[in-house]
Amino acid sequence: MNSASQPAFHKGLHRFATALAWCVLILIVAGALVTSNDAGLAVPDWPTSFGSLYKIPPMVGGVKYEHGHRMIAQFVGLLTIILAVWTQRVEKRVWMRKFGWALLGLVILQGVLGGITVLTLLPWYVSTGHGMLAQTFFSLTLLFSVFTSKRWIEAEARGLQASEALNLRALSVLTVAVLYVQLFLGAAFRHGGLHFLPHIIGAAFVTAILLWTSIKALTAYGAVPEIKKPAIGILALLFVQLGLGFAAYLTRVEWGRDAVQPLPSMVWTTVAHVTMGALLLGKAFVLAVQAHRHVKPASAAALDEKVATA
């Protein structure tokens, strides 16, 4: 690729994108606090809060969580607008400009979904959609940060051979897919649509697939930092997440069965479990993207072999 067509690295844009990703994670924490504190309907109207678009209500009780969540969401929305405009102005890669605007569209959709769930009194399927879109948005902002990084821009695809025993491209997509299913099962339980049992059963599947993918990735491509780093991240986060899931089950389902109000142990284990889930999904996205960038498709590898033996 010649320098004229190679995209330029914009340090400011990359740092901004990274900061946005962190803010989205904080927003996910804020959202999880709303649900864990049963505060989803503490502010009954939307898009106003107690009839006003700008006045801050007394931040006590459940209002503190719900309105706090809305304020952080507005800030994230503003950051996303800046990101989209900034990307449009400086990015040579057309797909990245489109990605920036797509992020803006997503965050607007997420805001609307949040409003709909409040106005319709938190039906489980709308709240679940809101939760799933939140983690999707986080994963995409994380990818945006990756795509604007110096390492990504200056590196080229490694053209690694697909291993016979491992189709990392397929496995990494499967990893993302099973995490989405598990996210749905967890969010649906959290919002009253499903029993917790499918989520626990799902955890066994997810653990098996994530372990398989990560270990295989490290075995086959352990010397490739773009693959090694997210694979290790997934392994580490998986074990933390399993522990948090068990803690959340104990505090919320077993010990908290007859609790008269959300207890700190219930709140923090569930919030941590949601947040870790978001990080895990984000890492899985990164692994999938890196696998597709650096590992040749199995069909291309087969063709190479054919050509070589011809």
Add this chain to the structure above:
Amino acid sequence: MKLLIIPSLSKHSFVIVATLAGAMWLLAGCEQKKPEAGSHEGHASSAAAPPQQAPAPINPAVTGTVSGVVTFAGAAPKAATIDMSQDPACVMGPNAGKESVSEAVVVKGGKLANVFVYVKEGLPAGNYGVPSEPVVIDQQGCRYVPHVAGAVAGQKVKFLNSDPTMHNVHPDAQANSPWNITQTPKGDPIEKSFTKPELMMKVSCNQHPWMRMYLNVVPHPFFAVSGLDGKFEIKGLPPGEYTVAAVHERLGEKTARIKVAEKQTATAEFGFGATQ
């Protein structure tokens, strides 16, 4: 690189994902909670509200009474302490310096309070009318008062806010339409009615998550709530044989078959226990 990654799924991977997705779809049809034995939150009553009917044949000169006591056997569960510190206004006024405890299971001297007792079966068909006086539910010290109440289907329920803080009144109705309305400190009352019978409708406040009460809507006026002494009394019943039910928010339902004679008082006793 292209923005859109075309997934290069192998056949096996696809089958796994499709199976999981299919299972997810099927499971999404499952309700989270199958009603546990004795749990009555938000259940529609078996006695459906009849359409406009002729007035029920009640001769006030010969009506009888059902009275009794609701008891609790075994060690009463320790009432959980409520932490109201997230809103300073909640620990002012009547709550100042006092420990707030849960009203979920209130037992005093072996007697169980807050049990909704009502005539479940046996009433003559007819329209029993709707009282013109509203059922009044107040919010005092960040608690709903009373903790359990009954209303006739169609009767007005008036929610007051006597607290110096904002509340939102949120009936989580199942048979009726749910709603969620903010009430400013000492603000205007909220007056609503519920037209369909529904037992143990949870009414909560999302600004103060410990606040809850249970409203029971039935198609007739023959109900009562047991007091701290466990006692209840239902007056004005036509003579006849009835099934009377006692429902508790956690301990479930007990029924008793009684016979009310003209101008007599029949007794019904209900016993709940720690092993419910």
